[in-house]
Amino acid sequence: MNRLFHVPLSPFCRKVRLVMGEKRLEVELVEERYWEQDPDFLRRNPAAKVPVLKMDGKMMAESSAICEYLEEQYPDPALMPRDADGRYEVRRLVAWFDDKFHHEVTAKLLYERVNRKLMGTGYPDSSNVKAGAKAIKYHLDYMHWLLDHRRWLAGDVMSLADFAAAAHLSALDYISDVDWNRSAVVKDWYATIKSRPAFRAILADQVPGFPPPAHYADLDF
Numbered sequence: 001m002n003r004l005f006h007v008p009l010s011p012f013c014r015k016v017r018l019v020m021g022e023k024r025l026e027v028e029l030v031e032e033r034y035w036e037q038d039p040d041f042l043r044r045n046p047a048a049k050v051p052v053l054k055m056d057g058k059m060m061a062e063s064s065a066i067c068e069y070l071e072e073q074y075p076d077p078a079l080m081p082r083d084a085d086g087r088y089e090v091r092r093l094v095a096w097f098d099d100k101f102h103h104e105v106t107a108k109l110l111y112e113r114v115n116r117k118l119m120g121t122g123y124p125d126s127s128n129v130k131a132g133a134k135a136i137k138y139h140l141d142y143m144h145w146l147l148d149h150r151r152w153l154a155g156d157v158m159s160l161a162d163f164a165a166a167a168h169l170s171a172l173d174y175i176s177d178v179d180w181n182r183s184a185v186v187k188d189w190y191a192t193i194k195s196r197p198a199f200r201a202i203l204a205d206q207v208p209g210f211p212p213p214a215h216y217a218d219l220d221f
């Protein structure tokens with residue numbers, strides 16, 4: 001059985017779960033308190049980060065490397081275009097969300113609150129939370145601009161870029177800082193991707209101290 005060492009609200013773990021769900025790959029989830037640096041976990045990933053996927057006797061780390069491995073081993077349904085330009089655009093946007101969006105928004109809004117609570121490292125820094133709340137507007141506007149030109153974030157077909165973005169936004173949903181009324185096209189894109197069967201398990205996540213967002217109750221699969 002495939003096994004994913006993860007943290008429920010980590011966007012990087014969510015991205016891998018979404019890709020595995022879309023490709024209908026079964027996986028057993030094991031919650032990992034990676035910040036405790038347990039020696040067994042460090043043996044699995046000396047970088048001490050989640051996600052770590054155990055699959056076919058291998059231990060794999062780094063979410064984008066994992067997702068591209070899954071894409072090559074299980075190409076159906078495809079989450080990367082066949083042409084070089086299309087693949088470039090998907091990779092650019094995955095990096096946008098996992099790097100720029102992550103540092104400007106997820107780390108400031110979500111990690112500042114959730115990780116400090118989980119790890120017991122004190123109270124959120126309000127200047128970080130304010131900076132994250134300002135930055136998310138710019139990012140939602142950028143997504144609006146992309147979706148005004150294309151059906152999906154990286155082009156006319158759904159791709160890994162959509163799952164990378166949705167992984168961050170679905171985690172942020174737990175702290176209710178996303179103004180879904182800022183852009184109707186972004187709201188529609190989110191509703192569409194969230195209705196994928198791959199999202200089911202993630203939407204059912206129970207995170208102690210962070211009840212599921214109220215609007216999840218309206219979802220109908």
Ligand SMILES: O=C(O)/C=C/C(=O)CC(=O)C(=O)O
Pocket residue numbers: 010012049050051061062063064098
């Ligand atoms: O697997 C990745 O792409 C990245 C994982 C991390 O950066 C894990 C963390 O250290 C974090 O979530 O901040």
